[in-house]
Amino acid sequence: MKMPSQQQLEAIDHIHDKFWSDYGANYLRTAVVGLNRVHEHSDLVRTALVETLPQYAKSRVAAAWACLSLELKDQIGLLQEIHLNAKWIPLKWSCEQVLKQMSQP
Numbered sequence: 001m002k003m004p005s006q007q008q009l010e011a012i013d014h015i016h017d018k019f020w021s022d023y024g025a026n027y028l029r030t031a032v033v034g035l036n037r038v039h040e041h042s043d044l045v046r047t048a049l050v051e052t053l054p055q056y057a058k059s060r061v062a063a064a065w066a067c068l069s070l071e072l073k074d075q076i077g078l079l080q081e082i083h084l085n086a087k088w089i090p091l092k093w094s095c096e097q098v099l100k101q102m103s104q105p
Contacts, residue, residue, distance in 0.1 A: 045063045058088075
């Protein structure tokens, strides 16, 4: 989290290249991208948000919050859809909270 920017990018790339399908690594990577506002990897957030396999549900929660911190307004439609259709309450609630905060001026 406190690495210099270039090292963060390299670490995120390494994790993505080596462990991209591991759902734990996917969650951590998505969370770090959002928490550190790593705009260069917003594509990873978008990818995590659309993943529907159950083991990636936590990654989707992290991706929803990353949409807020990265100001990914192009994902509002998907966040609304997830909020309406998600069965897992933490994901549903996260999307609802993110949408509320994104709609504030």
